Amino acid sequence: MSPVTIPVGPQHPALKEPESFDITLEGERILGVTMRLGYNHRGIEKACEARSWVQDLFLLERICGICSHAHSTAFCMAVEDIASLQVPPRAQFIRTLVGELERIHSHLLWLGVAGHEIGLDTLMMYAWRDRETVMDLLALLTGNRVNYGINLIGGVRRDVSAEQLEQVLRSIDFLEQRVRYYVEVARTESTLHQRLAGVGPLSMDDARRLGAIGPTGRASMVDRDTRRDDPYLAYGEVQFKVITDWHCDVYGRTLVRLGELLESFSIIRQLAARLPAGPLKVKAPRKVPAGQAVARYEAPRGEDLHFVRSNGTERPERVKVRAPTLANLASVAKMLENHRLADVPIVIAAIDPCFSCTDRAVRLARSAGCERLSWAELRQHGIDWYRREAGLDLAALDRRLAAHPPPGGPP
Amino acid sequence: MKWPGKMAAEALRQLLRRPATVPYPSVPAQMPERFRGRIVFDAATCVGCGLCERDCPSGALTINEVGKKRYEAVFQLDRCLFCALCVDLCNKRSLAATREFELAAVRRGDLRVLYPAPAAAKESDGAA
Amino acid sequence: MTAVLAALLALCVFPGLLFAAAGGLAAEFVDRKLHARMQNRVGPPWFQPLADFVKLLSKEELIPGQADRFVFRAMPILALAAATTALFCIPLFGPRAISRFEGDALVVLYLLTLPTLSFFLGGWASTSPYASIGSMRSLTQLFAYEVPLLMVLMAPGLLAGSWSLSGMALFFQAHALLALSNLPGLCVALVALLGKLEKVPFDLAEAETEIVAGTFTEYSGRRLAFFRLAVDVEAVVAASLLASVFLPWGLSLPLAATVPLYLFKVLAVLFVLALLRTILARLRLEQMLEFCWKWLAPAAMLQLLISVLLAGGLSR
Numbered sequence: 121m122s123p124v125t126i127p128v129g130p131q132h133p134a135l136k137e138p139e140s141f142d143i144t145l146e147g148e149r150i151l152g153v154t155m156r157l158g159y160n161h162r163g164i165e166k167a168c169e170a171r172s173w174v175q176d177l178f179l180l181e182r183i184c185g186i187c188s189h190a191h192s193t194a195f196c197m198a199v200e201d202i203a204s205l206q207v208p209p210r211a212q213f214i215r216t217l218v219g220e221l222e223r224i225h226s227h228l229l230w231l232g233v234a235g236h237e238i239g240l241d242t243l244m245m246y247a248w249r250d251r252e253t254v255m256d257l258l259a260l261l262t263g264n265r266v267n268y269g270i271n272l273i274g275g276v277r278r279d280v281s282a283e284q285l286e287q288v289l290r291s292i293d294f295l296e297q298r299v300r301y302y303v304e305v306a307r308t309e310s311t312l313h314q315r316l317a318g319v320g321p322l323s324m325d326d327a328r329r330l331g332a333i334g335p336t337g338r339a340s341m342v343d344r345d346t347r348r349d350d351p352y353l354a355y356g357e358v359q360f361k362v363i364t365d366w367h368c369d370v371y372g373r374t375l376v377r378l379g380e381l382l383e384s385f386s387i388i389r390q391l392a393a394r395l396p397a398g399p400l401k402v403k404a405p406r407k408v409p410a411g412q413a414v415a416r417y418e419a420p421r422g423e424d425l426h427f428v429r430s431n432g433t434e435r436p437e438r439v440k441v442r443a444p445t446l447a448n449l450a451s452v453a454k455m456l457e458n459h460r461l462a463d464v465p466i467v468i469a470a471i472d473p474c475f476s477c478t479d480r481a482v483r484l485a486r487s488a489g490c491e492r493l494s495w496a497e498l499r500q501h502g503i504d505w506y507r508r509e510a511g512l513d514l515a516a517l518d519r520r521l522a523a524h525p526p527p528g529g530p531p
Numbered sequence: 532m533k534w535p536g537k538m539a540a541e542a543l544r545q546l547l548r549r550p551a552t553v554p555y556p557s558v559p560a561q562m563p564e565r566f567r568g569r570i571v572f573d574a575a576t577c578v579g580c581g582l583c584e585r586d587c588p589s590g591a592l593t594i595n596e597v598g599k600k601r602y603e604a605v606f607q608l609d610r611c612l613f614c615a616l617c618v619d620l621c622n623k624r625s626l627a628a629t630r631e632f633e634l635a636a637v638r639r640g641d642l643r644v645l646y647p648a649p650a651a652a653k654e655s656d657g658a659a
Numbered sequence: 660m661t662a663v664l665a666a667l668l669a670l671c672v673f674p675g676l677l678f679a680a681a682g683g684l685a686a687e688f689v690d691r692k693l694h695a696r697m698q699n700r701v702g703p704p705w706f707q708p709l710a711d712f713v714k715l716l717s718k719e720e721l722i723p724g725q726a727d728r729f730v731f732r733a734m735p736i737l738a739l740a741a742a743t744t745a746l747f748c749i750p751l752f753g754p755r756a757i758s759r760f761e762g763d764a765l766v767v768l769y770l771l772t773l774p775t776l777s778f779f780l781g782g783w784a785s786t787s788p789y790a791s792i793g794s795m796r797s798l799t800q801l802f803a804y805e806v807p808l809l810m811v812l813m814a815p816g817l818l819a820g821s822w823s824l825s826g827m828a829l830f831f832q833a834h835a836l837l838a839l840s841n842l843p844g845l846c847v848a849l850v851a852l853l854g855k856l857e858k859v860p861f862d863l864a865e866a867e868t869e870i871v872a873g874t875f876t877e878y879s880g881r882r883l884a885f886f887r888l889a890v891d892v893e894a895v896v897a898a899s900l901l902a903s904v905f906l907p908w909g910l911s912l913p914l915a916a917t918v919p920l921y922l923f924k925v926l927a928v929l930f931v932l933a934l935l936r937t938i939l940a941r942l943r944l945e946q947m948l949e950f951c952w953k954w955l956a957p958a959a960m961l962q963l964l965i966s967v968l969l970a971g972g973l974s975r
Binding site: 174175176178179182242246249252256259260263264267269272277301304305308309311 | 532533534535536537538541542551562563564565566567585586587588612613614615616619628
């Protein structure tokens with residue numbers, strides 16, 4: 121059979137978010153993979169520059185639904201660093217608690233998705249049913265099931281009562297039972313093992329070279345975890361193990377995530393036992409003093425990096441987000457070498473891709489052979505292109521928006 | 532030791548249990564206390580400082596002065612993030628978050644909610 | 660004249676299209692409901708498969724520009740016709756089927772293979788990359804489960820000394836205990852049936868997360884409705900086949916008893932199939948081939964051996 125190229129994406133039942141993987145196949149064997157990103161680019165970093173600090177907090181939270189707290193907290197940490205704010209310890213603990221609950225919900229979601237990709241829908245249904253417990257818990261604590269909005273620059277918005285903590289601990293006990301069952305299933309179910317073991321191997325050297333982080337890297341023995349290496353929030357005050365695994369394949373990534381779930385339960389119990397009393401926040405200035413800072417947060421998928429630069433005004437000058445999936449995507453092509461088409465969905469799913477987090481703009485430093493367009497030139501280029509190719513006149517849009525501005529707030 | 536069919540026991544057990552699905556909307560969904568649903572406005576207490584309008588992340592809220600110290604609020608439900616930042620910022624407790632979340636509408640106009648200002652006399656009730 | 664009328668009635672109503680279609684839709688409901696309940700979900704209402712069928716009939720049909728139009732259009736009808744015809748030779752409510760002759764067991768097996776062939780041809784004619792891969796997998800899969808299934812369905816025939824399903828049923832009606840020797844064959848048949856009906860763990864020809872819809876990717880509207888109905892009818896036919904060959908007890912009872920008995924046996928087979936598809940993950944092509952040749956085929960040969968020995972013992 122001559123090689124044929126199959127598109128997996130941008131729309132494909134295997135992917136939960138749009139991204140394009142063009143797979144060249146010969147029969148069932150993969151000859152090569154071409155990836156194209158950017159389908160979820162929404163111009164968030166640019167939008168941040170037009171909004172005030174607190175508005176940006178809520179904007180960045182909505183980069184992704186699964187790791188929303190990660191982005192929101194990382195941004196807060198960076199801004200608090202620039203403004204030299206001392207966040208009270210109770211706020212740090214509450215942020216950590218919500219962060220760990222988010223990790224639990226994200227890993228359970230991943231377990232379900234992995235089950236679905238290999239045809240074991242039952243695992244998906246059970247895992248997502250158990251995930252409802254965490255979602256209800258988060259709704260109770262923060263007021264919403266996703267996009268928790270618990271952070272403010274300088275602290276948190278809501279307190280956690282003793283009853284809520286008790287509810288958290290009860291739910292954690294139930295979830296621990298369930299996760300131990302899933303670990304048993306992962307260990308003994310042979311069809312699961314056949315689909316996950318030996319699939320998507322990434323040796324430790326390759327993982328280091330390609331920059332794999334988070335559970336993807338830890339399953340290849342890359343012993344990095346920002347919570348331990350660079351403790352932030354309340355992680356310096358709790359004991360936990362960093363789970364690594366020697367399998368270096370999708371099975372290893374499964375075991376790492378299940379192990380991290382159990383560690384999260386332990387962390388939450390420690391946080392609940394040692395929650396300090398005190399204020400919930402400190403007052404944050406409206407105009408953050410000039411400066412720049414980098415904040416690193418261990419999101420469920422790996423290290424999330426936020427770079428924030430302020431020029432002393434009410435709005436940030438630059439916000440840059442490097443999501444963990446961007447670092448892990450590079451290893452997907454390597455993992456798919458010498459594999460079969462049937463492995464593509466699970467290998468992609470195993471890095472726990474969050475393309476919404478990943479798609480940010482990148483400006484190339486070298487511009488030899490390409491044109492550099494200014495913002496105005498780029499806009500005009502877009503208008504001309506649409507007029508030429510699709511017969512649409514978008515220049516009028518600007519005038520119409522100027523004539524009838526939407527009520528209040530930035531456009 | 533790996534063998535197929537580990538989940539058989541659990542699957543058979545689930546057959547005898549009630550489904551975990553909540554039959555919404557036959558059964559009304561109840562959100563927890565302090566859930567951030569639709570925001571409501573009490574015009575009687577508003578002093579028009581505009582903090583809520585200024586800091587709304589999506590520009591969903593506009594406070595208009597319609598008379599001397601009388602303010603009305605216009606909410607664009609399709610822009611609201613339900614983050615309740617406005618609720619937290621208001622020093623006069625004029626805004627509150629309800630638990631309503633079933634806010635879908637067929638016409639765009641229905642998503643524009645107006646909270647009129649109180650009548651000219653100071654003693655009348657604020658409409659909300 | 661009455662013979663023609665009787666034949667028409669048999670073709671259209673019982674055990675023809677209407678019975679097969681109704682049975683197929685009911686079987687799909689049972690499977691989906693059991694699958695859902697085992698996953699702690701509610702599952703669809705009883706009329707869901709019928710509603711799906713009617714909805715698909717009303718949808719627009721799109722044929723890819725490069726597709727072979729004749730083959731593309733003919734395959735769903737071939738699949739449905741073959742699956743329905745197989746029901747004629749299977750004894751349902753008694754030891755005699757409507758149409759019986761020596762060798763009808765092989766005819767039934769052949770008719771059950773035709774739908775797989777039609778899936779392959781339909782997918783191939785679609786010229787879509789997903790469909791091509793699906794059809795290639797579907798045909799390769801055939802090599803894995805077909806041989807054990809054939810062997811294990813021949814074993815009772817060897818014992819009964821007849822290549823007719825009705826003949827087998829009559830033999831086991833007389834020697835009820837001997838049917839117990841076919842139980843290993845029943846286990847093999849249940850697993851091989853998962854392959855024939857393209858259910859997890861052997862549903863790689865239609866793996867939703869890998870190749871969208873495999874052989875059915877380009878089908879829509881009426882033709883997709885017929886393909887899905889063909890799959891459902893195949894399930895009923897296969898369950899009836901298993902019930903008549905491996906569970907041939909109570910066939911001499913009056914009609915009032917054999918109808919519920921038949922329903923019970925078919926439901927039992929469907930239950931096991933639903934359970935297996937709920938708790939197992941999908942295997943890759945080479946893993947399926949390895950499993951079927953390493954475990955299923957030897958088990959089938961064991962069953963054959965048992966039947967041969969028993970047949971030899973009986974004849975002495």
